[in-house]
Every structure is written in structure tokens, then in C-alpha cells.
Amino acid sequence: MGRIPDEIIQRVRDQADIVELVGRSVALKRAGRSYKGLCPFHDEKTPSFHVNPDRGGYYCFGCQEGGDVFSFLMKVEGLAFVEAVRSLARDLGIEVPETGDGESKAEPVYRATELAQETYRECYAASGNDAARYWEGRGLSPEDAELFEVGFAPDAWDTVAKALGAARIATAMGEQAGLLAPRQRGDGHYDRLRGRLTFPIRDARGRVIGFGGRALGEDQEPKYLNTPESPVFRKREAFYGLPAALAPIRQHDRAVVVEGYFDRIALARAGVEEALATCGTSLTEGHARQLRRRTRNVVLLFDGDEAGLRAMERSLEVLLPAGLRVRAGLLPPGADPHDLLTREGPEALRAVVEEAPAALDFTIERAVARGIDTPWAKADAVASVAPLLAAIPSGVERSEFSRRLALAVGTEPRHVDDAVRAASRGEDARDAVPVTPRSLGPEARKLDLLARCLVEHPALAERIAAEEGEALLPAGPQRELICAVLEAGADFDVARAADRLDPEATDLLRRLAVDDHALEAAAAARTIDDTLRWLRQQRVRARQRELTQRLRSESADAQAILTEKERLQREKQAISHRNPERPMGTPV
Numbered sequence: 001m002g003r004i005p006d007e008i009i010q011r012v013r014d015q016a017d018i019v020e021l022v023g024r025s026v027a028l029k030r031a032g033r034s035y036k037g038l039c040p041f042h043d044e045k046t047p048s049f050h051v052n053p054d055r056g057g058y059y060c061f062g063c064q065e066g067g068d069v070f071s072f073l074m075k076v077e078g079l080a081f082v083e084a085v086r087s088l089a090r091d092l093g094i095e096v097p098e099t100g101d102g103e104s105k106a107e108p109v110y111r112a113t114e115l116a117q118e119t120y121r122e123c124y125a126a127s128g129n130d131a132a133r134y135w136e137g138r139g140l141s142p143e144d145a146e147l148f149e150v151g152f153a154p155d156a157w158d159t160v161a162k163a164l165g166a167a168r169i170a171t172a173m174g175e176q177a178g179l180l181a182p183r184q185r186g187d188g189h190y191d192r193l194r195g196r197l198t199f200p201i202r203d204a205r206g207r208v209i210g211f212g213g214r215a216l217g218e219d220q221e222p223k224y225l226n227t228p229e230s231p232v233f234r235k236r237e238a239f240y241g242l243p244a245a246l247a248p249i250r251q252h253d254r255a256v257v258v259e260g261y262f263d264r265i266a267l268a269r270a271g272v273e274e275a276l277a278t279c280g281t282s283l284t285e286g287h288a289r290q291l292r293r294r295t296r297n298v299v300l301l302f303d304g305d306e307a308g309l310r311a312m313e314r315s316l317e318v319l320l321p322a323g324l325r326v327r328a329g330l331l332p333p334g335a336d337p338h339d340l341l342t343r344e345g346p347e348a349l350r351a352v353v354e355e356a357p358a359a360l361d362f363t364i365e366r367a368v369a370r371g372i373d374t375p376w377a378k379a380d381a382v383a384s385v386a387p388l389l390a391a392i393p394s395g396v397e398r399s400e401f402s403r404r405l406a407l408a409v410g411t412e413p414r415h416v417d418d419a420v421r422a423a424s425r426g427e428d429a430r431d432a433v434p435v436t437p438r439s440l441g442p443e444a445r446k447l448d449l450l451a452r453c454l455v456e457h458p459a460l461a462e463r464i465a466a467e468e469g470e471a472l473l474p475a476g477p478q479r480e481l482i483c484a485v486l487e488a489g490a491d492f493d494v495a496r497a498a499d500r501l502d503p504e505a506t507d508l509l510r511r512l513a514v515d516d517h518a519l520e521a522a523a524a525a526r527t528i529d530d531t532l533r534w535l536r537q538q539r540v541r542a543r544q545r546e547l548t549q550r551l552r553s554e555s556a557d558a559q560a561i562l563t564e565k566e567r568l569q570r571e572k573q574a575i576s577h578r579n580p581e582r583p584m585g586t587p588v
């Protein structure tokens with residue numbers, strides 16, 4: 001087995017820019033002397049993947065994956081060590097002596113696709129071809145054809161097959177690359193793309209992995225044909241527009257995602273170079289992962305009709321769980337980005353992108369537009385949006401959109417929250433039941449509120465201690481949580497407490513801690529006082545009822561009971577008069 005000389009390996013390692021290499025698949029942000037991003041080797045929502053350019057290494061604190069430029073390339077592209085060295089050396093223009101091994105299985109496939117691209121370009125450059133006529137007929141210039149590297153697959157059966165043969169690339173490689181298909185009858189292969197305008201699809205490193213082809217004949221079907229999946233072309237994560245969009249995505253911290261080749265080209269021509277197009281599939285989780293590593297922000301463009309909205313919502317189902325923030329730009333009816341650019345100019349197209357509102361706002365609007373005039377319609381409207389809300393990992397974002405939905409439908413936010421919780425458990429959101437039955441009555445509600453005041457303002461725990469309020473609290477999760485705050489006082493910490501409480505009290509704590517209507521300290525103090533007073537009165541009333549019961553029994557000492565009742569009556573009055581300027585029952 002031939003080996004690559006050590007000094008060459010060393011040179012490649014020294015010259016390779018690890019930040020640039022990793023940056024092709026991960027959005028990196030400078031953090032002191034190193035860079036940080038989302039780990040490409042495990043799923044995470046907060047970055048724990050570090051790249052250190054001085055040491056030429058990377059390390060993930062989440063999954064302990066670490067290494068150098070070679071190991072990164074090996075892991076990401078599934079290469080052997082020698083393949084990784086060769087691949088990087090080629091990028092850097094460092095010559096590696098041929099040793100007869102170390103060529104990855106993918107290499108000949110890339111050679112085939114690259115050659116096909118050259119061939120399509122040559123055919124396009126020949127005068128009077130159908131592809132150039134079609135291109136220019138759509139109002140696009142020869143310079144744009146050059147820039148976007150479109151090509152022409154002639155309406156012959158063997159253009160690429162011949163080119164591969166002339167370059168001594170095995171037919172099998174052409175077949176693996178998806179360029180050729182075996183003949184049904186007899187031997188030999190024929191070109192898959194024929195009579196089409198071709199679009200090269202590249203990976204993040206700029207290598208051609210596949211092609212899209214637009215039919216040029218009037219009744220040629222299908223209108224768009226892509227080369228099939230191959231060892232290098234995975235449609236579930238491929239984007240047309242890579243790698244040209246990588247730097248713009250970094251720069252604008254945003255990706256614009258469309259469905260068609262011409263859509264992507266129109267956006268790039270309008271100056272929106274961070275645009276990407278899926279290649280003949282709808283958006284998948286693989287696409288979402290690719291996007292999320294590079295940016296958190298995605299803009300989708302869609303047609304305002306029912307089908308467009310449905311497609312947009314399907315994309316949301318995939319993008320929201322990845323933690324992506326999705327906006328949606330509404331195109332004029334019947335117009336794609338290319339039409340809009342042609343008819344109204346680049347500003348109009350840019351405006352659709354720049355002014356795109358949150359995609360969920362469209363969904364909420366549509367749910368409301370279907371009608372909310374009956375209680376059932378309202379429930380249906382909430383239930384139709386709830387699964388999308390449940391998919392949002394960020395509690396803050398989810399609760400804000402839930403609030404918008406509640407407002408739009410005209411119901412209370414807590415009902416939307418219940419529906420979202422049901423949806424996140426995979427249940428029909430219309431069957432949602434509140435997690436803590438709110439029908440528990442005034443006592444449970446008041447205790448909830450008391451607990452919330454204390455969780456938000458633990459320093460107020462003193463008020464309860466001073467009044468010996470602990471004795472007034474009935475057993476239950478609220479009491480447990482309140483006592484935990486009393487114990488910790490001003491040092492109360494939600495995360496630490498959650499570890500020690502029993503599950504019911506932990507649930508309550510979590511529920512209270514995410515409530516985003518902040519309580520003022522003064523209002524919380526008043527609520528605490530009012531609740532303590534109310535609890536005291538409840539205790540007196542319970543005692544009074546008990547005495548009344550006892551009076552009915554024959555053996556009762558009537559005189560003693562009546563004396564006790566009078567004492568309780570005085571106690572009750574004393575409680576009400578403790579705060580004479582605020583009569584009981586005044587809402588806080």
C-alpha cells in the first residue's frame with residue numbers, strides 16, 4: 001500500500017484553514033480566540049462545538065467529538081484518511097504523488113459529473129441551440145447563463161455517454177452518477193437528460209453532485225427532471241444554490257428557501273444571494289438540519305393560494321422543530337419570483353423577502369378566516385394551529401405565538417396553552433383538558449396565585465413567616481412549593497427547587513415559572529396579604545360550620561358552643577378590619 005509522505009500531510013495540515021473548512025457546514029461565530037457553532041455530529045440547540053484556528057483543531061463539549069482538518073473531513077464526508085488528505089491537498093493546490101490507492105469511491109463519480117457539466121456547457125456554447133433560445137426567451141442574458149453555469153443536454157441519446165467514453169470514465173460510473181441509464185433491451189447505456197436546459201447542483205465544497213433539467217420541447221414531460229440519487233447526490237439534504245449562497249447566508253444570517261431553479265436564480269439576480277432551492281423534493285428534516293447549522297433564520301416564498309399556503313405549512317412542520325425562525329413572503333397571485341422580477345423589478349422581489357412576516361401569522365390568519373363565529377369553529381381554529389405551535393422548541397416563542405392565536409380567535413391564552421400541550425402529546429388538540437383542573441375552585445386558584453407571587457418574589461416569603469401563614473396552608477403541591485420558598489427565602493432558585501420537589505409540585509413550579517405576565521412586587525405583596533386573610537376567614541368559617549353541626553347533637557354543651565361561636569364572630573371581624581382601607585374581595 002502506498003503512503004502519502006509525512007511532509008506532505010504536514011503541509012496540507014498547516015495550510016488548510018480549519019475555520020473555513022468547518023464553516024462550509026457549520027455557522028461559526030467568533031468567541032474570543034476560537035469559534036463556536038452547532039455541532040454537526042450530534043443534534044443540539046445551543047452551540048457546544050468549538051474550533052480553534054491556532055491549534056487547527058475542533059472539539060465538541062456535547063459529544064466529545066474532536067480532531068483536526070483531516071478527521072473533520074473524514075467524519076463529515078465519510079472519507080478514509082488518505083482520501084481526506086488528497087481531497088484537501090487538491091483544494092490547496094498541493095501535489096500528492098500517485099500511490100495507486102487512497103482514492104475515495106466517490107471520486108470517479110465526481111469526475112463523471114464534472115465532465116457532464118463541461119459537456120453540457122460546451123453544448124450550450126454552440127450557436128443556435130434550444131437551451132439558449134429558451135433561456136433568452138425568458139428574458140435572461142448570456143452573461144447570466146455564464147454566471148449560473150446553465151447547460152444544454154441535446155436531444156440525443158449518447159452525448160454524455162460519448163464524452164465519458166472519450167475521457168475513459170467507465171460507463172458504470174456514469175450510471176452511478178445518475179447521468180446514464182442502462183438500455184431496457186440490449187447492451188449499452190443512454191443519457192438520462194435529453195433535450196433539456198441543465199442546472200448543475202453542487203455540494204458545499206463546490207463539486208457537482210447532480211443536475212436539474214428543464215424540458216425544452218412543448219409537450220415534453222416531465223417539465224423538470226433531476227438526475228436520481230447517487231452516492232454523492234442526496235436529495236433530502238441537497239440545495240441548488242450551494243455553495244454560492246454560503247457566504248451570503250453567513251453575512252445576512254438568513255437563508256431564503258424556494259422550490260425552483262428559476263426561483264433561486266431570480267432571487268440571486270435581485271441581489272438576494274442567500275437563496276437556496278430544494279431539488280425536486282419538498283423540505284425534509286435533512287434540509288432543516290443543513291439550514292440550522294448555518295443560520296437560525298429562514299424566509300420561505302409562497303403563492304397566496306390555498307395550495308401555496310398548504311405547502312408553506314408543510315415546510316413549517318419540518319423547519320419549526322429544528323428551532324428555525326421562519327418568515328414567509330407572499331408572492332402576488334399566480335406569480336413566481338422570476339415573473340415578479342421581470343414584471344416589477346428587483347426592488348419588488350427584495351421587498352417580498354425583506355417584509356416577510358412570521359410564517360405562523362399567515363397560519364393563524366387562515367385559521368381565523370375559516371370562521372370563528374361558533375364555539376366549535378373557535379375550537380377547530382385553535383386545534384388546527386396547535387400542532388405547529390407545539391413544534392416550536394423555544395418556550396418564549398411558543399407562548400408569544402399562542403398569545404397571538406388566542407387574541408385572533410378571541411379566546412383565553414390558557415385554553416390555547418392546553419390545546420398546545422395536548423398537541424405536543426400527539427393528541428387531538430380539540431380534546432385538550434387543562435393540566436391542573438381549574439374547576440378546583442377558588443381555594444386552588446388563590447393558592448396557585450400565592451405560590452406564583454412567592455416564586456417571582458421570594459423575598460416576600462417573610463410576610464408569610466411573620467403571619468404564621470404556613471399553618472393556614474392546606475396540604476398539596478401548592479403548600480409544598482410555598483414551603484420550599486419559605487425555606488430558601490430570597491435565595492430561592494427555580495432550577496434547584498425543581499430537583500427536590502415531588503413531581504406534582506415540580507409541575508406547578510414549571511407552569512408558574514414560564515408564565516410570562518410579570519407580577520409587580522407591590523401587587524404580589526398585596527396578593528399575599530389578601531390570600532392569607534382569605535385563608536384565615538376560611539378557617540373560621542369551617543370552624544363555625546362545625547359548631548353549628550355540633551349544636552344539633554343532643555349531648556352538646558350548648559352554652560360552651562355559643563360562647564365559642566361568639567368568639568369566632570369577633571375573630572372574623574378582626575380579620576376583615578385588619579386592612580380597613582381595602583375591603584375584602586378587592587381584586588388585585
Ligand SMILES: [Zn+2]
Nearest residue numbers: 039042060063
Ligand atoms: Zn457534538
